[in-house]
Each structure stands twice: as structure tokens, then as C-alpha cells.
Amino acid sequence: MASSPQNDGKTDREKAIDEWLPITSSRNAKWWYSAFHNVTAMVGAGVLSLPYAMSELGWGPGVTILILSWVITLYTLWQMVEMHESVPGTRFDRYHELGQHAFGQKLGLWIVVPQQLVVEIGTCIVYMVTGGKSLQKFQQSVCPTCKPMKTTFFIMIFASVHFVLSHLPNFNSISGVSLAAAVMSLSYSIIAWVASLNKGIHQEVDYSPRAKSTAGNVFNFFSALGDVAFAYAGHNVVLEIQATIPSTPERPSKIAMWKGVVVAYIVVAICYFPVALVGYYIFGNTIDDNILITLEKPNWLIATANMFVVVHVIGGYQIYAMPVFDMIETYLVKQMNFSPTTTLRFITRNLYVAITMFIGITFPFFGGLLGFFGGFALAPTTYYLPCIMWLAIKKPRKYSISWWTNWFCIVVGVLLMVLAPIGGLRSIILSAKSYHFYS
Template identity: 40%
Template sequence: MEEVMEIVKKQSSPEVSISTPPLQINNQIHSPNLMSFPKSPFGSRFMNTPLASPMKKAIENIIEEVGHFTKFDPQDDWLPITACRKGNAYYAAFHVLNSGIGFQALVLPLAFTSLGWTWGILCLCVAFIWQLYTLWLLIQLHESDSGPRHSRYLQLAMEAFGEKLGKLLVLFPVQYLSGGTCVTLIMIGGGTMKILFQIMCGEASSLYQLKTIEWYLVFTVAAILLAQLPNLNSIAGVSLIGAITAVSYCSMIWIVSVFQGRLANISYEPSMGQSQATRIFSVLNALGIIALAFRGHNLVLEIQGTICSDSKNPSRLAMWKGVKFAYLVIAFCLFPIAIGGYWAYGNLIPSNGGMLSALHKYHEHDTSKLIIALTSLLVVINSLSSFQIYAMPIFDNLEFRYTSTRNRPCPRWLRIVFRGLFGCLTLFIAIALPFLPSLAGLIGGVALPITLAYPCFMWIQIKKPKKHSTTWYLNWTLGVIGMILSVLVVTGAIWGIVALGIQIHFFNP
């Protein structure tokens, strides 16, 4: 009995005090004595044994998380978005550039055909400043005062609006943006692959005989193979390649278009034969196209979740540095391609494909084949890179379902199955619904609250600024206007589809 009492006393010794105040725990963790490992050979050997490795990892997590007074969720170590928190400002810039520039920039001149010069430039500037402000809000909300880091847009929405309302408002648009973007990337990447091989190999090549569906399959297989990288931080190099290729082909397209000069018989005025209602809804559809150009807010919190954070260097500082650099580059890409493309093609810019289609349609014979082939190659590489970052939230959600039910990490073979099935599903949708790129205005309207409205409301709900203060009025005004604008854009896009029509052809890309 005495031996049992001695064992109990040893286990309840004050060396590991449960009732230690959080501040005292923080001071103990940051003290030099506890931060350094024992120098004795026995201590070093023990910390490297399998028995001590979970303890060592737990200590590292406590040093990271408790130092910033945040709660650590062990499940985050098993999920693709938060499995590795070794990111930095450079990685953040790569990811933001890869997700912020892409095919959506190529259709910006289409918005100017309805808005005209003055309103087109003004709306583009307002949208850029507005979405940059809401981006700053999301970065500040990533780390909460109450505990956990919100490393997913859905988590932050549920924290702000409650579990049921948060899922209702955010789950579909976020998943729709991720999955829908991957479907569109298959269409653009596969179609551009076909054009590239036609230019390089000519009609005599057997590759010329491949159908568009088969090129979609080639692109999807390449995307699935590249998707086997385990987590978001591991694709930083892929995002860097995607960012370089996006900046390169956007710059090449608008430079070639401007250098070749304006087309003959172009007009910068809206069609005069349209009714007043048609003009109004065309303007709303144009606003949806501009909103689509600034999509990517659904990935900002996920990107910030890959950055380590402590009390001295919170993740928001590194994230904001990366975002500032990335959006400076984005501005130098989007504004020239919108203004230069509209100047070069006016109302003759193709509605399907935008600037890329215009380059092949109007300058295929008066521009070097090397330039057109290089542009097409860059588009393909960028599409493959962007597919990875937009598919990552879907992969994360699939593995979350598994880890929540089984309480263990997702095995590698099942991860391969998940990602392969997602690739097959997006390929099927791309083949079944080849007219999806024509719905750019509708997609932009659905995504608009994610970008412009919800961050403002979440700031009010979580930060609770003083009523009737400048911040309170600003966020309420932007949030309400964003929601109204979203409803109008979606209505305008649907009306335009019904009134003007689109070429709907199922299973016939």
C-alpha cells in the first residue's frame, strides 16, 4: 500500500502542473532552459527514439501554438492544407499569384464592351481596391483572440455566423469555385494543348487526329499525376512556375495585340440595337466578369494556414507582405490586358476565350508561330499549376471526412484514390458541359459575396467594432452593397442567358 502511495505521489509531482496559469506556461516555454534539448548522450538518444518522437513533436507544436495563445488541433497534422506550417512570405506570394492570375484575366476586355472606356476602367479600379481591402480583413481574422487559427474559409464563416448559417452561406460557393475552376482549367488546358500540337507538328502528325475529348484526357492525367504532392506547402514550387507562366503569357498576349495595332472596323460603343433592359443586364454581366477576375479569396486563409506563427511573428505579417507583392504584380497584368485588349479588338473580341481566342483568330498568320506556340505552352503549364491549388480545398475536405470518422491519417493509397476520382469527375463535367466558360458572368456573381461581402460581415461579427464608428459604417456599407450587387449580377447573367442564349451542346466539346 505504501508503494502504491509513493507511485501516486510521483505521478502527481509539481513538475508537470496542470493548474499553471497560461502566462506562466508561455514564459516557461520561451525560457532558454526549456527550449534547448539535453546535452547528455542519454537525453539525446532518448529524444530520438520512437517513444519520444510524439513527445518531441508535441513540444514543437506547443512552442508554435501556445506562444501565440492559440489552440492546437491534432487533426490539422493529417490534412493537406495544414500538414506543414513551414511557409513564408515568398511561398504566400507564389500561391497568391498562381491563384490570382489566370484564364479569368483573358476575358476582362469583354466587360469593357458593355461598360465602355470610362466606366470599365472605373469599375476595374474600384473592384481592385475593394477586394484588396476584404483580403486584408481575412488575413487579420485568420488568428482569433479566442483560440484556434482559421485555416479554411468555411471555418471562419462558421465562427462568425454560426455552424448552420456559415455552411449554408459559404459551403456551396467555395466548393463551386474550387471544382468549377478545375473544370474550366481542363477545358482551357486541353483545348490549348490541341492548338499547341497543331502548330508544332502540323496536320501530318498523328497527334493532330486526336479529338478535343482526348486532349482533355491527356491534360487530366497530367494534372492527377501532379496532384500527388501531399500538401499545400509542398506545391510552392508548382505555384512559382504557375505564377511565372501566368505573368509571361498575359504580358505576351497584350503586348502582341497592341503591337499589331487595332483591327479595322472596330467600335468602342455598345450595340445600338439593344433594348434598355438588354443594356442593363449586359452591364451587370460585365460586373460579374470583373468580379470573377478577382476570385481567389476562398484560398487566402488556406494559404496563410501554411505559415508558422508565434507571438513575435504572427502569420498575418508574412502573409500581408506576400499579398502586397503579389497584387502589385497582378495589377500590372490585369489592367494592361483589359485596357490593351479592348483597345486592340473593341467589340470584335471573341466571347469564348477572350484574348487567347482573339490572338489565334486575328493574328495567327501575321505573328511568328514561335510566339503563338510559346504562349500556348505557357497557358498549358499555368493551367496545370492552377489546377493543383484550386483542387487542394477539395482534397482537404475529402481527407477531413475520412480522418473525422476513423481518427487517423488518410493512407497514401486512399489519397491517390481520392485525387484520381476528383480528376475523373472534373473531366466528366468538362466533357458533359462544354459551355461552362460562357457562364463567366454567372460564376462571378456567385463568387462575389465570397470576395466582397462576407469578409465585411465576418469582421463585424468577430471584431465587433463600436457601433456607428467609421469601421462599422464602412463594413456594413460594403457588405450590403456587395450582397445587392451579387443578386443583380446573378439575375443579369440568367436573364442574358435566357434572352440572348448560349450555344448549349452536351458531350460535344
């Protein structure tokens, strides 16, 4: 089996630590693990906001950006799969390890780690909010006469699941949770667009811009770019997923990984395009930032869809939390010389869940969070950082097709990174003004 970049010349203690850490402790995953892990990582809260993003973009720009994002992110995901073992006999098991290979030991850490942490922690926070609000919507659907509960309490209920699941040791141990999450994401996506079609288009449906002013429409456009970027977030865990697949010189891990990625991206297309286009076609600019909120009837179907969302974001939270656990535990054990014990893992992981829960309770603004995080961190790590690393490592011939393709992706990604957070931050501010803290 090809080694990890840290395996050469290791002491017994270092090898024992690697066998304890979440990312490198198990390498027996199959190609279909890659498929459902990537579906879980990709198809999440973002798909529910795509009709809303379409209402802010309009038909022409919206369809163009959706298709362009699907193509670009599939290309950059392929690059990362290829670069996982770009050095014979070495595996870059973590995003920052590949960054260190491309940019140098210190610079690579500073370029990759802050962005990856913002993405993964930000996604966990968004999923806290999404899980809590979906639980709330489920309760309202099945028991409309029950006494309303505050969103805060539903977020706490959702978080309680993770105080248990977060102690599963590694990626392979959460495979069952991830598989259930992937099935649920496909299920609630189908429910969203089929229920929309069943509702039928109204004669007074309006596809005009949502805002009344030019400035408002411009900010909405920027925010929608972030929503779309958030929907394509799987790159931040792709190397960590590939690290769980066995690799030999005769059959490198990229073969099984890419097979799973192709299946995952077919599922992504099946989920994203019908939800975005049908949702916008039926509801126009009256769509909410979560299509399941707009779909109020039939109650049993919407309740089912919201519970599917809850199950999915449980798995999604775990997928994005695992690399963070790995970073924290690596630092504490390798840099701070703590012993790799169950007690250490219990304390650090519970603390992480508690912090993301608290932030989710404090900032429960679903739409604004998507736009802000989508542009601020997801655009770099998904749209153009893989291209920059490809240029640095593979060094394609100047002005070749590969060279132009990478620079095109870089320009698109930089525009997303600059514009989307502006719209997302404005949405957060507007939401904060109209949202009661304990609603």
C-alpha cells in the same frame, strides 16, 4: 507556435490526423510562398476574359468596375489575413473555421462551406476547360496542317496531369508548381497586351455595345460583372495559404502573409489593367471571350502564350483543389472514421479529378462559366462575406469609417451576386445552342 482552433485537448490520433491533412500538415512556408500562391490563385483564366468584359461594360463603367474591384478585394483580403489569428493563441486555418467563429459552429458551416465548394469546384471545372482549349489552340498554332482533334480529347489530356499531381500531399508540396504557374500568368498576360499593341488598332474598331438590343446589352453587362468577379478569386484559399506560414506571438503569420499579398496584388495590377484596357482598345467589340483566341498571329508567340496558360492553370487547379481535398479527407477520416491512408487519398483525389474532367467535357462554355460562377459564389466569398465576418468579430463602431466601408462592400457584393449569374446563365444557354457537344 500558435495553435489551430482544434488543437486544444486533442488525442494522439487527432494530432496524427492533423499532421496528415493537407492544410495543417506543414507550417514552414516563407512570405514569398504567400506571394506566388496568391498570384496563382488570383491571376488565372479570368484575366483572359477582361477585354471581353470591357467590351460588354464600355469604357466608363468598365474602368470604374476594374479599379473598384481591385480596391475592394484588396481590402477584404486584408481583413481575412487580420482575422486569421483574431483570437490570441488560435489559428483559423480554413475559411469555414473563421465562419464558425463569426456565426456559430453550425451556422458558420452552412454559410461558408457550400459557397466555398461551389467556388473551388467551379474554378477547377473552368480550369479544365481552359487547359483543354489552350492545349487545342497550341496544337492548332504549331501544326495548322495536322488533323484537328476534338476539344473533349484535349480536356482529357489536361486532366491526365492532375491524376498525377493531385497526389502531392499539401500546399507546401505544390510550391514549385505554384511558382511556375505564377511566372506563367505574368508571362502570358504580358504577351497578350504586347501582342495586341503590336497588332495595332484598326481604323474601323468599334466600341459600341456588342448586342443589337437593349435587353441583350443589359444581360451582357450582368455577365461582364461576373467575369470581373471571377478574376478576383483568391480569397477562397487565403486562410489555407496563411495556415502554411509559421506564427509566434512575437511575429504572427499575418506579417509575412500580408507582405506576400501586397506583392501579389502589384502583380495582379500589372497583369489585369494592361490586358483589359489594351485588349479592348485594340479590338473593340470584336474581341473574343479569350483574348488569345483573337490573337492569331504570330503563330509561335500565340502558341507560347497558350502553353503558358496550360502551365498556369495546372498550378491554379491544384491551388483550388487542395482545400477540397482537405474537406473530403477531413470528413472521411474524422466523421466516417476511415484510416488516414495513401489508398484513401489515392481513391478520393482521382475520383475528384475524374468528376471535374467529366463536367468540363459536358459544359465547355468558357465565357458563360466565368460569368455564372463569378457572380453566384465568388462575389459572396470575395466581396462581402469577409466584411460581414469583420462586423461580427471586430464590431466596429456604428457609422464609423470602418462600418461604412464594410457596408459599401456588402452592397456591391450583393449586387454582383444577384446580377452576374443572370448574365452568365444566359451566356451558357446561348453557347449550348451553338456549340456541338464533341466539337
